[in-house]
Amino acid sequence: xxxxxxxxxxxxxxxxxxxxxxxxxxxxxxxxxxxxxxxxxxxxxxxxxxxxxxxxxxxxxxxxxxxxxxxxxxxxxxxxxxxxxxxxxxxxxxxxxxxxxxxxxxxxxxxxxxxxxxxxxxxxxxxxxxxxxxxxxxxxxxxxxxxxxxxxxxxxxxxx
Numbered sequence: 001x002x003x004x005x006x007x008x009x010x011x012x013x014x015x016x017x018x019x020x021x022x023x024x025x026x027x028x029x030x031x032x033x034x035x036x037x038x039x040x041x042x043x044x045x046x047x048x049x050x051x052x053x054x055x056x057x058x059x060x061x062x063x064x065x066x067x068x069x070x071x072x073x074x075x076x077x078x079x080x081x082x083x084x085x086x087x088x089x090x091x092x093x094x095x096x097x098x099x100x101x102x103x104x105x106x107x108x109x110x111x112x113x114x115x116x117x118x119x120x121x122x123x124x125x126x127x128x129x130x131x132x133x134x135x136x137x138x139x140x141x142x143x144x145x146x147x148x149x150x151x152x153x154x155x156x157x158x159x160x
Contacts, residue, residue: 017051020044033065034058063106066099067092083155084138086131094156101132105148114144123147 025044032040035058040046050057070092080088088094104125108114115122119142123129129147133140138154141147 016047020047020051030062031064032062033060035060037065037068039064061103061106063103064099066103067096070096079158080156082132082134083153083157084132084134085136086134088156091156097128097132098151098154101128101151104128105151116144118142119144119147 023044025042025048028042030042032043032046034040034046034049034054035056036054037060038049040049046057046059071090080091080094082088082094088097119129120126123144130140132154133150138150141150
């Protein structure tokens with residue numbers, strides 16, 4: 001019998017797949033990133049893929065998968081800039097960087113080990129944070145709370 005490693009351990013496939021075979025998934029957005037790098041709309045859609053499509057599929061993490069790579073060619077000046085003034089070769093690269101940082105933040109939050117005090121000395125990957133916020137239009141957050149609040153306010157603009 002196939003075992004499916006979902007969230008909290010292995011679940012017998014017969015029970016889960018039997019339910020998945022006859023159920024209709026609701027359109028509820030609660031994304032899951034599969035171990036195959038694909039984003040599934042929700043747990044129901046993921047279970048159907050695990051039962052009837054993908055071999056050895058497991059949950060990588062909750063949330064959409066981050067792009068693993070983006071086109072790297074730049075023709076002329078970079079047309080994209082973040083609201084912090086950082087230039088990006090394309091929108092994919094901005095969202096990839098933001099997604100990877102968000103994943104790193106989520107791991108810190110899930111571990112319960114949020115940095116205390118000055119971020120520059122307490123956060124391991126502070127250079128990535130500095131690069132994301134740039135050195136111009138945005139103030140660099142000094143505390144964990146400021147970082148989480150300010151991070152969500154950084155968007156991509158067309159650089160005209």
